[in-house]
Amino acid sequence: MAMKRRQVAKHVLKHGESGQAIALFALLIPLMSIFAVLLMEYMVTASRQMDTVAAADLAAHAGAMEVALLPDGTIYATSDGERIAAGYFLSQNLPYASLSSVHCGRMYDRPACQVNAQFATPGWLLPRKWIEVHAIGYLAHGVTREDQ
Numbered sequence: 334m335a336m337k338r339r340q341v342a343k344h345v346l347k348h349g350e351s352g353q354a355i356a357l358f359a360l361l362i363p364l365m366s367i368f369a370v371l372l373m374e375y376m377v378t379a380s381r382q383m384d385t386v387a388a389a390d391l392a393a394h395a396g397a398m399e400v401a402l403l404p405d406g407t408i409y410a411t412s413d414g415e416r417i418a419a420g421y422f423l424s425q426n427l428p429y430a431s432l433s434s435v436h437c438g439r440m441y442d443r444p445a446c447q448v449n450a451q452f453a454t455p456g457w458l459l460p461r462k463w464i465e466v467h468a469i470g471y472l473a474h475g476v477t478r479e480d481q
Contacts, residue, residue, distance in 0.1 A: 370458050378454045378464075385430045385452040385466045392422035393470030396437045396446030400472050410438035418446050429453045433465070444472035 396418025399411050414437035422432050430452040437446035448470075451463045 367458070374455050374457050374459060381427075381429055381452045381454070382464065382466070384425075384427055385450055386468065388422050388425040388427060388430065389448040389450045389466050389468035390470065391425075392418040392432075392435070393446045393448040393468040395421040395470070396435060396448065397444060397470040397472045400437055400444040400446065402444050402472065408439040408444045414438075414446055418448055422448060422450065427452070440469060440471075446470050 396414045399414035399417055401409050401411050403409075415435045418435045418437065419432055422435075430450055433449040433451055435446065435448050439445070440447060446469070448468045450466045450468075452466065454462055454464065456462075
């Protein structure tokens with residue numbers, strides 16, 4: 334009985350596992366490739382998000398500097414704030430991002446400018462979609478464009 338088990342074990346080891354490495358490679362190579370593409374798509378999306386947030390934040394702070402603050406505390410938007418904020422965003426030349434809206438004036442009882450933008454994901458493996466980004470730049474006390 335023990336002799337028969339040894340013969341069966343030798344037969345299985347000798348003939349039964351032949352070609353398993355090829356089958357494993359045939360499964361693992363495509364799976365690893367898909368994982369690598371997903372990882373690249375995530376990294377490119379994160380990079381695009383950081384670039385769009387930076388451009389929107391820059392534009393919001395530039396627009397906030399154009400908000401007028403009178404000595405009596407009255408806050409009002411000048412006609413140049415939204416135009417300047419849009420100009421700052423568009424000057425970044427981000428081909429995957431677009432400016433949605435700009436609003437400058439009083440926000441939460443403070444002089445500020447809000448910039449809304451969106452950017453497209455790469456869409457290599459997952460479907461392409463647009464992601465919204467919102468940035469608010471507040472006017473620091475005593476800082477206007479004339480003070481610089």
